[in-house]
Amino acid sequence: MQTKIILPEDKLPTQWYNIIPDLPGPLEPVISPRTNQPVTPDELLAIFPPALLEQEVSTQRWIDIPEQVREIYKMWRPSPMFRAHRLEKALGTPARIYYKYEGVSPAGSHKPNTAIPQAYYNKLHGIKRLATETGAGQWGSSLSLACNMFGMECTVYMVKVSYFQKPYRKSMMQMWGATVYPSPSDQTNAGREALLQDPDSNGSLGLAISEAVEDAATHDDTNYALGSVLNHVCTHQTVIGQEAIEQFKMVGDYPDVVIACCGGGSNFAGIAFPFLAEKAAGKNVRCIAVEPSSCPSLTKGVYAFDYGDTAKLGPIAKMYTLGHDFMPPGIHAGGLRYHGESPLVSQLYNAGLIEARSVMQNGCFEGALLFASSEGIVPAPESSHAIRAAIDEALLAKEEGKEKTILFNLSGHGFMDMTAYDDYLSGKLEDYEYPAEMVQESLRHLPKVEI
Ligand SMILES: *Cc1c(COP(=O)(O)O)cnc(C)c1O
Numbered sequence: 508m509q510t511k512i513i514l515p516e517d518k519l520p521t522q523w524y525n526i527i528p529d530l531p532g533p534l535e536p537v538i539s540p541r542t543n544q545p546v547t548p549d550e551l552l553a554i555f556p557p558a559l560l561e562q563e564v565s566t567q568r569w570i571d572i573p574e575q576v577r578e579i580y581k582m583w584r585p586s587p588m589f590r591a592h593r594l595e596k597a598l599g600t601p602a603r604i605y606y607k608y609e610g611v612s613p614a615g616s617h618k619p620n621t622a623i624p625q626a627y628y629n630k631l632h633g634i635k636r637l638a639t640e641t642g643a644g645q646w647g648s649s650l651s652l653a654c655n656m657f658g659m660e661c662t663v664y665m666v667k668v669s670y671f672q673k674p675y676r677k678s679m680m681q682m683w684g685a686t687v688y689p690s691p692s693d694q695t696n697a698g699r700e701a702l703l704q705d706p707d708s709n710g711s712l713g714l715a716i717s718e719a720v721e722d723a724a725t726h727d728d729t730n731y732a733l734g735s736v737l738n739h740v741c742t743h744q745t746v747i748g749q750e751a752i753e754q755f756k757m758v759g760d761y762p763d764v765v766i767a768c769c770g771g772g773s774n775f776a777g778i779a780f781p782f783l784a785e786k787a788a789g790k791n792v793r794c795i796a797v798e799p800s801s802c803p804s805l806t807k808g809v810y811a812f813d814y815g816d817t818a819k820l821g822p823i824a825k826m827y828t829l830g831h832d833f834m835p836p837g838i839h840a841g842g843l844r845y846h847g848e849s850p851l852v853s854q855l856y857n858a859g860l861i862e863a864r865s866v867m868q869n870g871c872f873e874g875a876l877l878f879a880s881s882e883g884i885v886p887a888p889e890s891s892h893a894i895r896a897a898i899d900e901a902l903l904a905k906e907e908g909k910e911k912t913i914l915f916n917l918s919g920h921g922f923m924d925m926t927a928y929d930d931y932l933s934g935k936l937e938d939y940e941y942p943a944e945m946v947q948e949s950l951r952h953l954p955k956v957e958i
Contacts, residue, residue, distance in 0.1 A: 508592060508922065512605075512754040514585035518575060522569040524745040525562070526780045526851060527738065529787060531858035533737075534564065535850060538812060538823040538956050545958065554731040556632035556722040559625065562739040570742065579656055583612045583619075584746060586714070588754040588914075593881040602904035602911040603760065604897060607751050608777060608884070609918050614679070616919030617774045618649035618734050621743035626653035627733045636660035636729040638722040640690065640715030643669055643841030644676025645851060645887075648732030651685035651749075661685040662729075664692060664718040667710035669841070675923055690715040695816070697721050712844070713817025713831075720820060721808050735771025736815065736849050744777025750779055751784065751914060762792055762914040764900055768892035769796035769805065770842045772849030772875070778916040780851075783860060794861045797892040799871075801836045801917065801939040804848045805856055805863035807946055812956040824953055826853040829941070830949025836939050838868055839870050839927035840888040866895045867938040872931040874898050875921070887919035888927050922930045 527534055536545040553627035562570060572580075591604040609617035631635060637654055640663070641647030646664040654661035663685050670677060670689035677687050688694055690710045691701035697717040701708050708714075722730035733740065748765075765782050767775035779794040786792050800807055804827045813904055814831040815821040827848040835844035837958050848856075855861045877898065878884070886894060897915040904911040921928065930936050 509758060510590055510592060512590065512757055513589040513755055514750055514948060515583070515683040516581050518753055520572065520582060520746045520749045521577070521585050522571055523702070523742045524749060524781050524784060525565055525568055525570055525742045526690065526783065527564070528566045528568050528706050529540065530854055531860060532854070535825040535854065536958060538958070540814065540819055540821070540823055540954070552721060556628045556634065556730060558628040559739050563740060573624070573627060575585065576627050579623050580729065585750045586611050588751055589882070591882055594878060597877060597881045598905065600661040600901040600905040601909065602901040602913050604607060605762070605912070605914045606917045607747055607914065609774065610884065610887070610920035614652050616645050616649065617744060617747060617777060618646055619652055620746055620777065621734065621740045621773065622653035622732070624657065624743050626650070626657045629730050629732070630657045630659055634659070634728060634730045636662060636726070636843050637732045638662045638664070638719040639732045639734070640664045640712060640719045641667050642712045642844070644680070644923070645842055647685070647687070648676055648679045648683070649734065650732055651680040651683035654685065655683040655785055662722060662755050663687045664690040664715040666690055666712055666715050667708065672926070673923065678703060683924060683938040690718050692718060692741065693950050694718065695721045709815065715815045717818040717820055735773040736845070736847065738851055740773045741776035741849055741851050742781065745780050747774070747916065748825065750782030751778060752785065760912055761790070762912045764793045764795060764834050764911070765914045766795045766797060766893050766896045766900070767916040767917060768843060768889050769798045769848070769852070769936065770889060771845050772796070772852035774916050774918040776849060776852055777863065778914070783855070789939065795896055796856070796861060798862045798863065799838055799840055799843050799892060800830070800865040800867050801838050801941050802844050803865040803941055804846065806865045807941065808848070808854060809950055810857050813885065813953050815847060823956060824850045826850045827856065829946050830952055832952055833949045834837070835860055836940065836941070838890065839924065839930065839936070840871070842889040851952065864896060866892055867940070869936055869938050872936060873897045885916065885921045886917055887921045888924050890916070890918045893917070894923040
């Protein structure tokens, strides 16, 4: 009985899969909040290197992974794919369940898959420092790791409430040489203004983004990096799905359904896009994006142009959104609390090429516990959304008495999220369904874009 399906290092993908040329329609333009017209490269070159901007709109289907990036990927890639024999048994399902495990990276999630190439292209362009924001700390730690690998400095604006509630992620970033400021900080105009208004402000992700972007825009040697949502981030993550396709060949199986949790959409894109290419070529495979009921951008949002950030400084993109002033409730899957969604994932969902569903917090944690007690790994609260959906698919197969092959992405481990599990185990977690009226209210403030 094979449990771990391991690809040798020489099977590490040599290219990323760019889905842009295979989209069901033309790529939607990104709009500048200043001109209300499509953004010009000049506006973005102040904070991103040219190579990443090229990838953002590239129509080249396969993009070579630089050799230096592949060498670093080899520290944890190819990542293992597991057959979840023990979970299948616990569920009594005829379904075969597989999971791709991205928690083996040094930072404990899929995020270094894009942090490494982002640092690489910035270094190549002569950039000395990267500035970014982080909420729960997963992206901040991944970028700190990447900058450290390339001898670059890293400045992380960490939402103040997390800075004090999650001190261990901060320590990780510091071990990898990053400078971490609680946001709002006194380092930027945006931060100082927020502190003036409320010296005890807890901060927000939108504000931390504003601080990091300001830092990058006002220093020549500094750029900005984003850990999800953008097209190039989704493209970098496709090593996950490409490896999984090879791993299925090794065991002579193929998934009927591919599942991943969806915050900004990058780990879903990473595992699903390579399978969507195979689907276009005739394979029969469903891809399901799973989001929290408390932050349901795909299942309850609208497909419209909206600001990417609360401060309305960044570009406007066409995506499924709950509105840029949507206030996410304090659920424990911090990485899934974004009002919008990757424009690529949004376009595919709008065209009916992928499915989406939302799940409640307690159901996710219940799934996470069953997973930990059968498979042993403590999953990240974000990943538990994929686990819940995979369990539901497996239970459906049992009910229907049908065989089925299920693949889900275990995007990270939950070793830094034990407060969340403490709360669940002591019965303190509450389910929350974002009220439709509040979504409607936020959607009244969408920008007017006419192009
Ligand atoms: C950040 C994060 C997510 C959500 O981000 P996506 O861009 O939607 O993938 C999911 N899982 C883990 C473990 C994360 O750190």
